[in-house]
Amino acid sequence: MLDLLRALAATLVLLTHVAFWTGADHLDVSGPLLARGDAGVAVFFAISAFLLLRPFLRAGLAGRPRPDLRRYAVRRAARILPAYWVALAAVLAVAALAPVRTGGVGSPVDIALHVVVLQGYSGHSYQSFSQTWSLTTEVTFYVLVPVIGTALGRLAQRPRRVWPVLGGALLLGLVAQGASAAWTGVDPHSGAGVLATSVLGHAGWFAAGAALAVLSETGSIAVSTTAGRWLDFARTNPGVVVLGAALLYLLAATPLAGPVDLQSPTPAQAVVKELLYTAIAGLLVLAATSPVRGAVARAAAGSPAARWLGDASYPVFLWHVLALQVVYLVTSRGLFTGAFTTTLVAVTALSVVVARMSVSLVERPVLARAHQRTRSAAAEDTVPAGTR
Numbered sequence: 001m002l003d004l005l006r007a008l009a010a011t012l013v014l015l016t017h018v019a020f021w022t023g024a025d026h027l028d029v030s031g032p033l034l035a036r037g038d039a040g041v042a043v044f045f046a047i048s049a050f051l052l053l054r055p056f057l058r059a060g061l062a063g064r065p066r067p068d069l070r071r072y073a074v075r076r077a078a079r080i081l082p083a084y085w086v087a088l089a090a091v092l093a094v095a096a097l098a099p100v101r102t103g104g105v106g107s108p109v110d111i112a113l114h115v116v117v118l119q120g121y122s123g124h125s126y127q128s129f130s131q132t133w134s135l136t137t138e139v140t141f142y143v144l145v146p147v148i149g150t151a152l153g154r155l156a157q158r159p160r161r162v163w164p165v166l167g168g169a170l171l172l173g174l175v176a177q178g179a180s181a182a183w184t185g186v187d188p189h190s191g192a193g194v195l196a197t198s199v200l201g202h203a204g205w206f207a208a209g210a211a212l213a214v215l216s217e218t219g220s221i222a223v224s225t226t227a228g229r230w231l232d233f234a235r236t237n238p239g240v241v242v243l244g245a246a247l248l249y250l251l252a253a254t255p256l257a258g259p260v261d262l263q264s265p266t267p268a269q270a271v272v273k274e275l276l277y278t279a280i281a282g283l284l285v286l287a288a289t290s291p292v293r294g295a296v297a298r299a300a301a302g303s304p305a306a307r308w309l310g311d312a313s314y315p316v317f318l319w320h321v322l323a324l325q326v327v328y329l330v331t332s333r334g335l336f337t338g339a340f341t342t343t344l345v346a347v348t349a350l351s352v353v354v355a356r357m358s359v360s361l362v363e364r365p366v367l368a369r370a371h372q373r374t375r376s377a378a379a380e381d382t383v384p385a386g387t388r
Contacts, residue, residue, distance in 0.1 A: 001288035001301045002047060003310025008284075009047075010313035012040030013131065014320045018347055021324050024340035025260050032253035034340075035260035039249065039277045041134050042205045044317075046281035048138060049209025050216070050289070053149045057217045060153015069146055071374040076142050078370035079314075081117075083362050084135065087318040088114055091129045094322065098329055102127055120198070123191050128325035131317065133197050140199045141206055152210060159218040166207045166214075170278065173203035174271045181270035188264065196270070204274060208282035212289065238287035245283040252276040308359070315358035316351045323350040 016037030019025040025035040055067045092111065095102045103126065105111065113119045114129070120136025155162045176195055183192035195201050215231065234241050251257070257273035258265030265273065292298045300306060327346050328335070 001290075001292060002051075002285075003306045003313075004301065005043065005284055005288040006047065006313035007306075007309035009040035009043040010316045010320075012037035012043075013317060014348065014351065015344070016040075017131065017321055017324060018340060018344045021328065021335060022338045022340045022343050023336040032260045033250075036249060036252050036257070039252065039280050042202070042208075042277040042281040043284055044134070045138070045141070045202060045205040046209035046212070046285045048141065049206040050213045050285055051209075052142070052145045053152060053210050053213045054217060056146065056149025057153045057156050057213055060150065061156055061217060066146065066150050066153070068374075072146070074370050074374050075367075078366050079363075080135065080139065080142075082366045083315055083318060083358050084117065084132075085115070086358065086362055087315075087322065088129065090319075091126050091322055094128060094325060094329070095126060101329055102325065121194060123194055128322040131321055137197060137199055137202060144199065148210070152214065156214055156218055159214060162214050163211075166211050169207040169210075170204040173201060173205070173207070173278075174274055176201040176203070177270040177274045178267035181265050181267040184264045185266070202274075204278040205281055208278050209285060212282065212285055216289065234286055235290040236293075238290045241283050241287040241290070245280045245287070248276050248280050248283070252280070311359050311363065312352065312355040315355035315363070319354045319358070320347055320351040323347045323354070326350070 014037075015034055016025070019031065019034035019037070025031045027034075059066045092105050095105045099105070106124065106126070110119075110122070110124055113122050113124070114126070114132075117132070117135050117139045119125055119129075120133040125133060152162060152165075155165060176198070180192045180196035180201060183190055183195070199206070252273060253260075256269065257276055258269030292301050324343070324347050327333075327343060327350070328338070331338070
């Protein structure tokens with residue numbers, strides 16, 4: 001089910017950007033719901049933490065050495081960078097062809113920061129690549145995974161010691177969000193938004209995935225008897241969990257979570273939004289990792305279509321804002337104009353076509369090569385030195 005959840009997260013992000021460009025996020029009823037599609041980023045972060053930390057947790061619990069870092073680094077780089085660089089090249093090409101409408105290609109420093117995926121720390125982004133601030137945060141988390149995973153693996157030997165640490169990470173993220181909002185209120189041009197979008201600012205989203213990774217590896221021994229009963233109920237009733245996430249999403253679409261446009265939230269609103277997104281992401285990942293029940297659900301979860309949707313989620317995420325920009329350039333529209341539905345259909349179609357090409361021509365071949373090379377290196381390392 002994680003593949004389908006990835007697809008849902010990418011769809012939410014696509015919806016919120018189409019709503020923003022067309023001005024549909026200002027509609028009375030549907031606008032706030034569309035604007036909160038950025039909750040999909042929280043889901044992506046929670047999925048990353050859940051999947052990437054589990055091998056380190058497992059090694060710590062079994063008393064084994066942590067996973068091979070070279071293999072981890074090569075596979076992470078192969079998963080993210082080649083497809084990203086292709087999309088970045090397209091963004092720069094469009095910016096060069098239409099500099100007045102797009103803002104141009106920027107300075108060599110801007111280009112260099114994007115090449116090494118550090119643009120999230122600069123506060124600068126291309127109009128058609130604005131969503132990739134989250135990749136800076138993701139890549140930073142990737143670098144920290146061996147450290148975090150090893151520490152959690154040691155703590156998980158006595159699982160209940162993990163929860164104060166993860167709770168502290170969530171609290172740290174909430175404090176960072178409140179501080180960023182307060183700082184922005186004092187000086188809107190201070191660059192405080194970088195704090196809000198950083199690993200520190202979104203520590204709660206990663207903590208949600210980490211908590212589920214701990215539960216997955218330790219089971220009911222990690223929680224009290226009462227909490228274990230609730231966890232068992234949630235795992236056997238994923239539909240109820242999804243409903244809970246949907247209700248929290250509706251709550252996030254209210255003024256409690258702040259404005260849905262470019263206005264800055266108050267510190268309280270920023271904290272509420274972050275907390276709600278953390279809960280939404282955690283509940284959805286919990287539902288997606290619960291045992292699949294029913295023949296139809298099992299068939300859907302294991303189908304080639306679900307696998308492809310999961311694979312396509314990353315390139316759709318990479319390309320959909322550029323697809324938006326191309327649609328607006330071709331139709332000579334101004335920002336915040338245009339029909340939401342027709343724009344959504346055009347952007348979705350273009351994004352899916354490009355995603356299919358990216359998966360087939362870039363991502364799968366590169367990933368296959370990376371897995372082959374790291375498997376070969378691992379096999380070579382197991383051969384005694386005297387026999388090589």
